[in-house]
Amino acid sequence: xxxxxxxxxxxxxxxxxxxxxxxxxxxxxxxxxxxxxxxxxxxxxxxxxxxxxxxxxxxxxxxxxxxxxxxxxxxxxxxxxxxxxxxxxxxxxxxxxxxxxxxxxxxxxxxxxxxx
Ligand code: SF4
Ligand code: SF4
Numbered sequence: 001x002x003x004x005x006x007x008x009x010x011x012x013x014x015x016x017x018x019x020x021x022x023x024x025x026x027x028x029x030x031x032x033x034x035x036x037x038x039x040x041x042x043x044x045x046x047x048x049x050x051x052x053x054x055x056x057x058x059x060x061x062x063x064x065x066x067x068x069x070x071x072x073x074x075x076x077x078x079x080x081x082x083x084x085x086x087x088x089x090x091x092x093x094x095x096x097x098x099x100x101x102x103x104x105x106x107x108x109x110x111x112x113x114x115x116x
Contacts, residue, residue, distance in 0.1 A: 002115045004068065004088040010106050011054040012095040013066075017044025020098055027076045028065060035063055089114055 016039060018024060028036060041047040048057045056062055064072055068088050073079045079087045092110060100106045 002085060002089055004085045004092070005113055006068070006092075007106070007109050007113050009054045010096065010110065011049055011056075012099040012106060013092065014046045014049040014056065015044045015095070015099045016040045016046050020044070032063065032065055036065065039063075089116070 016036065018037070018040065024036065025033065039046045039048060045051070046056075048062070049055075050057050056066070065076065068084075070081045070084055073084055073087065074081065077087065093107070096102075096104065096107045096110055
C-alpha cells in the first residue's frame, strides 16, 4: 500500500492559483478564504514560498489548510483516516502535474517516495 509523504524540493501545493482550485469555497471558511487569497502572489505562488530553497518560510505557523493531518482532512474534506493516504497522494499528484508536469522529476521522485 502506498503511504503518503511530502518530498523535499517540491512545493507544488504552494502554488495557490485560485483558477486551479475552483472548489476552494467548499472547504475553506470565510476567514480561511481571506487568508488564502491574501497569500496568493505572482504566478499564483504563495508569498511565503521561498523559490530558492523551495520551502515554506513560515512552516511552523503555516495555516491549517496547508497541513496534511488526519483531523484536518476529516474536517475539511470529510476524509476518513483510513483513506487519508490515498486522498493526499491524489492531491499531491494533481498539484505536481499542474505545476511541474506529469513526467517531471518532481512526479518521479514523489511516486518513488510514496511507493507507487
Ligand atoms: S505537492 Fe505534496 S510532495 Fe509536493 S510539497 Fe506539496 S505536500 Fe509536499
Ligand atoms: S504558507 Fe507555506 S506551506 Fe502554506 S502554501 Fe504558503 S509556502 Fe506553502
